[in-house]
Amino acid sequence: MSQTDPTAEEFIPFMSFTSLRETHRELLKQRRALKDGDNEDTHWAAVTDFLQRGEAAGAFIDNTEDREAAQGLLDYWHNQLFHAGKDTPEAVLVEFDAMSQPEIPDSRCPYIGLDSFGASNKDQFYGRDQLIQELLDQVLVSRLVTAVGPSGSGKSSVVLAGLLPRLREGALEGSKTWHYYPPIVPGSAPLTSLARLLVPDGAETAEWITSTSEAFLSDAELLTKLVQDAVKSPAVLTIDQFEETFTLCHDERERDAFIDNLLGLVNSREARHVVILTMRVDYESYLNKVPLFEALYKQGLVRVTAMNASELHDAIEQPAD
Structure with missing residues (x-):
């Protein structure tokens, strides 16, 4: 046959x-x-x-x-x-x-490869529950919270796909009603990145960004004022790859003004605003240049370490369930 x-x-x-x-x-x-x-x-x-x-x-x-x-x-x-x-x-x-062989669209794949996780694929993010809880605990007691770890350790993912979604869902009392600004990276012009985030409705965008970026240089309280004018609830400002403040921004005056405005926001008496950072561990020594900021940084520091066997199992198995 x-x-x-x-x-x-x-x-x-x-x-x-x-x-x-x-x-x-x-x-x-x-x-x-x-x-x-x-x-x-x-x-x-x-x-x-x-x-x-x-x-x-x-x-x-x-x-x-x-x-x-x-x-x-x-x-x-x-x-x-x-x-x-x-x-x-x-x-x-x-x-x-x-x-x-059947053609399987990329949309059916539960894994995102080497890219960082973010809000759009938070439902595929597993294996970091303990670390997320550590960050949540830190937000309770610190207004400047930093996830620090080696390159590729998952700092950005745990903040963008873990911590922030949990806060938005109300993991902490009142956090569901907080105002969450979209995450930014400092880049070579951190004050411009900050100003672009805060453009009010109806403003001439380019002109407003330029004038506000310049105003930050002489007013360490300007960020706080702009946030207070824009929102009536505690605000959460997230800065990914914070090390770029030192590695890409070569203007010391701009760098200092950026950091001073962040300090002003977390020290505000008007509302309990929170700044969340991610940073590579190999650039921690740069913080010696800004001792006041470094002191707050150490208080809200959370180390991002390698996953243990159980966490790796969850990260691999659960997205495919």
Whole structure:
């Protein structure tokens, strides 16, 4: 008998060795459950279907070990049919066909690769519950909170996809009603980045950003005033990659004004505003240049360390559930 056509309409091929093996196990259970005198026709029909689907599954199984194991299962049931005196369809795996692999859109993949997590994919972010809780605990007692760790440790992800969504959902008393500014990075002109974040409705954007950036240089309370005028609730300002304040901004006066305005915001008596930072650990020494800021930084510091085995398991398994 010739090999079964994998495109035949009367059966659907197994799409993987795993599904073929699971059906094999079900057939074994079914076989063991048969008693003397039972009508076995239904069972043998299921075996025949298994062999046809299994033969065609070869088009989808490329791993050599899986192909050998699959062929062994087909041989087993082929022999069972033969000894039962039934018609035995040929059961030799067809060749693997790379063109037969299903196209799976990227949107179906539960993993985002090497990119950082953010608000848009927070539902796929797992494995950092303990660290998120540490950050939440720190927000309770500190108004300047910093997630610090090596490059690639997940600092940005734990803040943008972990801490901030939890705060927005009300993880702390009142945090659901706080005002959350979109996260920014300092870049080479941190005052411009800050001003761009605060443009009021109806303002001439470019002109307002320029004039406000300049005003920050002489007024360390300007950020606080602008926030107070814009919102009536505590505000949360998030600055990702804070080390850029030192590595990309080469204007010491601008850098100092940026940091002074952040200090003014977290020290405000009008409302309990919070500033959340992420920073690479290898740039901590730069904070020696700003001792007042460094003192607050140390009070609200949370170290981002490598995941333990349990956290890695959650990060891998749970997005795919």
